[in-house]
Amino acid sequence: MRYAETGYNLEIDLTTGSIERVETDPKQTELHLGGLGTSVKIHWDRVGPEVKAFDAENLLIFSTGLLCGTPAVSANRTLVSFISPQTDILAYPMMGGFWSSELKYAGYDKVIIRGKSPRLVYLWIHNDEVEIRDATHLRGQGAIATQELIREELNEPKAQVAAIGLAGENRVFVASIEQARSSSSRGGGGAVMGDKGLKAIAVRGTKDVNLARGAEFMLHVQDLKKFIKHRNENPIQEVMPILSGIGSPQMMKHIDEKWHTESFAWGNARQRRKDFWTEEVEKSWTKSQTSAIKRFISCFNCPQQCGALICHEGVPPYMMKCFSKLTYAMAAYVDDLDFSWKICKKAFEYGLDSFSTPQILAFAVELHEAGIFTDADFEGCPTDKEGRFFWLLDRVARREGIGDYLADGTYWAAKRIGKGAEAFDHNTTKKHEQMNIKLGMLDPLYFLMFATNEKISITQIEGNWPQAPFVTKEARESFVADWPQLPDEKFKKYFLDWEPRGEFSNPYYPTPEISSEIVDWMEMLHNIDDALGLCAGMGSFCFKPPYHIHNYPKFISSATGMAVDEEALKKIVNRNRNLHRAFNNRRGMSRADEKPPQDHWKHRFPELEEQLLTTYYAFKGWNYDGIPTRPRLHELDLDYVADDLEKRGILKGGEDKKDDQDNQG
Amino acid sequence: MAKIKKTIKTIKVDADKCNGCRACEVVCSAFHAEPKYSSVNPARSRIQVVVHRLQDIWLPVFAGEYTPAECMGRDKYVIDGKEYDECGFCRAACPSRTMFKDPDSGLPIKCDMCESDPPLSEPKCVEACLNNVLIYQERVEEVEEQTGQAELQTGLEALVDKHGLQKLLDAFALMAERSKDF
Ligand code: SF4
Ligand code: SF4
Ligand code: SF4
Numbered sequence: 001m002r003y004a005e006t007g008y009n010l011e012i013d014l015t016t017g018s019i020e021r022v023e024t025d026p027k028q029t030e031l032h033l034g035g036l037g038t039s040v041k042i043h044w045d046r047v048g049p050e051v052k053a054f055d056a057e058n059l060l061i062f063s064t065g066l067l068c069g070t071p072a073v074s075a076n077r078t079l080v081s082f083i084s085p086q087t088d089i090l091a092y093p094m095m096g097g098f099w100s101s102e103l104k105y106a107g108y109d110k111v112i113i114r115g116k117s118p119r120l121v122y123l124w125i126h127n128d129e130v131e132i133r134d135a136t137h138l139r140g141q142g143a144i145a146t147q148e149l150i151r152e153e154l155n156e157p158k159a160q161v162a163a164i165g166l167a168g169e170n171r172v173f174v175a176s177i178e179q180a181r182s183s184s185s186r187g188g189g190g191a192v193m194g195d196k197g198l199k200a201i202a203v204r205g206t207k208d209v210n211l212a213r214g215a216e217f218m219l220h221v222q223d224l225k226k227f228i229k230h231r232n233e234n235p236i237q238e239v240m241p242i243l244s245g246i247g248s249p250q251m252m253k254h255i256d257e258k259w260h261t262e263s264f265a266w267g268n269a270r271q272r273r274k275d276f277w278t279e280e281v282e283k284s285w286t287k288s289q290t291s292a293i294k295r296f297i298s299c300f301n302c303p304q305q306c307g308a309l310i311c312h313e314g315v316p317p318y319m320m321k322c323f324s325k326l327t328y329a330m331a332a333y334v335d336d337l338d339f340s341w342k343i344c345k346k347a348f349e350y351g352l353d354s355f356s357t358p359q360i361l362a363f364a365v366e367l368h369e370a371g372i373f374t375d376a377d378f379e380g381c382p383t384d385k386e387g388r389f390f391w392l393l394d395r396v397a398r399r400e401g402i403g404d405y406l407a408d409g410t411y412w413a414a415k416r417i418g419k420g421a422e423a424f425d426h427n428t429t430k431k432h433e434q435m436n437i438k439l440g441m442l443d444p445l446y447f448l449m450f451a452t453n454e455k456i457s458i459t460q461i462e463g464n465w466p467q468a469p470f471v472t473k474e475a476r477e478s479f480v481a482d483w484p485q486l487p488d489e490k491f492k493k494y495f496l497d498w499e500p501r502g503e504f505s506n507p508y509y510p511t512p513e514i515s516s517e518i519v520d521w522m523e524m525l526h527n528i529d530d531a532l533g534l535c536a537g538m539g540s541f542c543f544k545p546p547y548h549i550h551n552y553p554k555f556i557s558s559a560t561g562m563a564v565d566e567e568a569l570k571k572i573v574n575r576n577r578n579l580h581r582a583f584n585n586r587r588g589m590s591r592a593d594e595k596p597p598q599d600h601w602k603h604r605f606p607e608l609e610e611q612l613l614t615t616y617y618a619f620k621g622w623n624y625d626g627i628p629t630r631p632r633l634h635e636l637d638l639d640y641v642a643d644d645l646e647k648r649g650i651l652k653g654g655e656d657k658k659d660d661q662d663n664q665g
Numbered sequence: 666m667a668k669i670k671k672t673i674k675t676i677k678v679d680a681d682k683c684n685g686c687r688a689c690e691v692v693c694s695a696f697h698a699e700p701k702y703s704s705v706n707p708a709r710s711r712i713q714v715v716v717h718r719l720q721d722i723w724l725p726v727f728a729g730e731y732t733p734a735e736c737m738g739r740d741k742y743v744i745d746g747k748e749y750d751e752c753g754f755c756r757a758a759c760p761s762r763t764m765f766k767d768p769d770s771g772l773p774i775k776c777d778m779c780e781s782d783p784p785l786s787e788p789k790c791v792e793a794c795l796n797n798v799l800i801y802q803e804r805v806e807e808v809e810e811q812t813g814q815a816e817l818q819t820g821l822e823a824l825v826d827k828h829g830l831q832k833l834l835d836a837f838a839l840m841a842e843r844s845k846d847f
Contacts, residue, residue: 295684
């Protein structure tokens, strides 16, 4: 019997219409756990570097995590992975909601999709019955509307549906996949789904998920719930309210947005408005938010309520979570929060990433102002800020006129437009739009995370370590006093020593060595969450979270029966990360690509930055170019990867040892 | 029949607070798994959360009695402008629907208030709901004595309805025959 996982994947070939239920090898679970880990292994084995996003051979994998469907709190992530049309490397946006647990109960760990359907279809998975169904009548339907229409059509109110909207059908590079109150947004999964002619995947499951040592597992769940209760009742005192709790940022609950609106940049990630949050704004936003939010909602098996049902006058009800509340308003320079409730509904129906899209629209406005886009390009566009954004949003989703350029994201649009447009593509890393933040002094931790992480999206890399040093020593001391989540006591000292000014401040402190350790720890947590299917808001992406390195192994071991301790777990996710990196290296990614957005910080330190990269690479066991070395790959039982990289000339036999030593020195 | 003191157990459902997380379904199914906590399957849960998200409907319903025949008519409620499903509030395992039936055997399931030995301080779903939607209350009342036979009979009636009396009698005969061999 298989525990925690079902032991079966669904293999769908949309070209031939074949549907197979394939038993998986338990050895892969031991090596890679599940979720992103086992998905990366499948991509490595089956998707060569020559395959492009819109090739039939590009695999689109919908994966549960190892703990999804078990009683582990917040184990509800669906990880969608594919070669991204925007970045040309592996994207793996995940979504919360209710889909992955349902897939487990239907008896599958992953749905692996290849090929392309000649007509628009959707997939209906109901336990052992799996059907490819016609979706031509759903063409052009919104991503939210589609979910409801499919549930009605199937007469299955309990089916969970992940769907794309018009943007996905039109292969917009920033198209998302929407499901319940969540979406899988970054990197254009919706475009790949649309390219494959797949409108949606509906799933309903009524089978068991087994636990190896269930009684013990439930004790761990109880401990965790106790901690969650305690943590909800005792928010962290030393940080501002929006960062003080657990779960995804509680932006549906908190109205006070002083921090986001004043510290983050407006427009095309340009301008900070340091005196935005006035009493008047607070009053108007309070009224807007309290009247728009009808109910707070959670994901599967989670007590937090990061999402909300939005019922704003004149807008059909829909659900929202987190940062989308601000991205469109800030990019459009609109101060009225009502605008957010209206435009998000439209954007979610189109199925568009709420991080990238607003920046793309703001980029278009800038190009118009600079005369690169002409008045003829903007013909018919309203002149008010709100109307202009709605108009641009329509163009992008439909790929109409200038929308056809914009639909490829700022990087590719700038390239195609030319005429100096490249200068306006200032906020991308590896061709992907980044958080709208512009700061003064280089931060060594964030430099490393922006530059090197496979995720290319900072909110899913950072997390447990505060974003800035605390001003007073007292605050630092009280923060570290109760910090059992740390992997090692030495991190306390790092934090105590870290100061806003002087010798022990950015950019030289944390030192490159310490920065590597901190970044490595935060990335590791994300890699664990992504393998287990846990919400980052309960582990890797908040301060002092319920899940941490000391209790993950208990959940894994009692759920699966595998003996996994902290060391073993670290090794597994290290293996996953190195395989993942090698996969991207094989597609051409290397040191030259590892850069933060050029103007993220005003004060840059080229020499230090080189030293940071080199130190971090050495720490990870990568060579000067950021490629995992043979010794590191060997240590992680990835010799076949070293062989492959050598065969392709990406790793040069023998040389890497030398590089490695150079790095150490 | 003699009067005895009986503890009436109530779970008050404050549906307005429900956020639809289904933690109650998860834990109920795990608690009632054989052996206890060996598996999870919300479809086997004795509490089901009826959800129509965009209509703002999140309604936890507990599994009640089995009924061999559906009602003559179906009820449909509209409350606060929200239209609930047909039979939306009904707790019965009824031939008209799949709710509250074991997904494999089709046999009815029923909330037993997590009866166990030693007794729990509160039912599992109540404990699992961190949003205070499910509130457990106990009170003592005098009622007429019943025998455990009643419960057995309900179960058997359900089996008779599903398989027919003859098949069941055959099965009993076979079982009796087998038990002789031991
Ligand atoms: S913490 Fe929030 S985002 Fe995470 S699982 Fe819970 S409800 Fe979903
Ligand atoms: S009281 Fe117990 S048996 Fe009844 S629904 Fe709740 S958990 Fe299930
Ligand atoms: S656990 Fe509570 S909040 Fe969650 S679905 Fe059940 S009743 Fe609703």
